[in-house]
Amino acid sequence: MSLKSLNLDDLPEFDPPADLWPRIAAAYEGRRRSRRRALFGTALAAGIALLAIAVPQLRGPQPIDDALAALQRQSRALEVELADLSANGAAPIESEVELRAIETALQAAYDRGGADAEIAPLWQARNDLLSSLIAVHTAGGRLTRI
Structure with missing residues (x-):
């Protein structure tokens, strides 16, 4: 229809x-x-x-753990001190590879949500390396690791 x-x-x-x-x-x-x-x-x-x-x-x-925060503040202070030494004509960092390895491990720990017990030793290792680099630069020597 x-x-x-x-x-x-x-x-x-x-x-x-x-x-x-x-x-x-x-x-x-x-x-x-x-x-x-x-x-x-x-x-x-x-x-x-x-x-x-x-x-x-x-x-x-x-807010993070006080001990971890103290390690991070110490690391920042050491970075500034090392940068000042490097800017004043000090020798280049021979241990840059080791420093980058520690920083890579730190970033990986943060990325997977690692606990403070895992992260704090990495910050301490970073601070120890920066301190040794500062000591070597201050003494005018070269750092050799075997």
């Missing part, structure tokens, strides 16, 4: 119930409210997730 052959006059007479339009409007409004609640809930969940990620970042670095 095509639309051209459809005669609307042949359709039966239909009188909708009086409460049909209010029911349609109520159902439509209910769906709108449901969509708004779902959208609000999704936005709220996304906001909470962002806050959970952002708040620790806003507080800055988390």
Whole structure:
């Protein structure tokens, strides 16, 4: 049957119930409210997730073990001292390979979430190496490791 052959006059007479339009409007409004609640809930969940990620970042670095922090401060001070010696014409670092190996091990330990008991000895080894390099540079000698 095509639309051209459809005669609307042949359709039966239909009188909708009086409460049909209010029911349609109520159902439509209910769906709108449901969509708004779902959208609000999704936005709220996304906001909470962002806050959970952002708040620790806003507080800055988390406090770490005091002994580990002391080793890190000592390492920074030794780096500055060694850089000053190297800038004043001291011999180049012969143990740069060993220093890079320790730094690589430190980074790997941090990357896998190593405990302070694993990380602290690496910082200590780094500090010991930097101290020995400073001593050698100060004495004007060359460091030889066998």
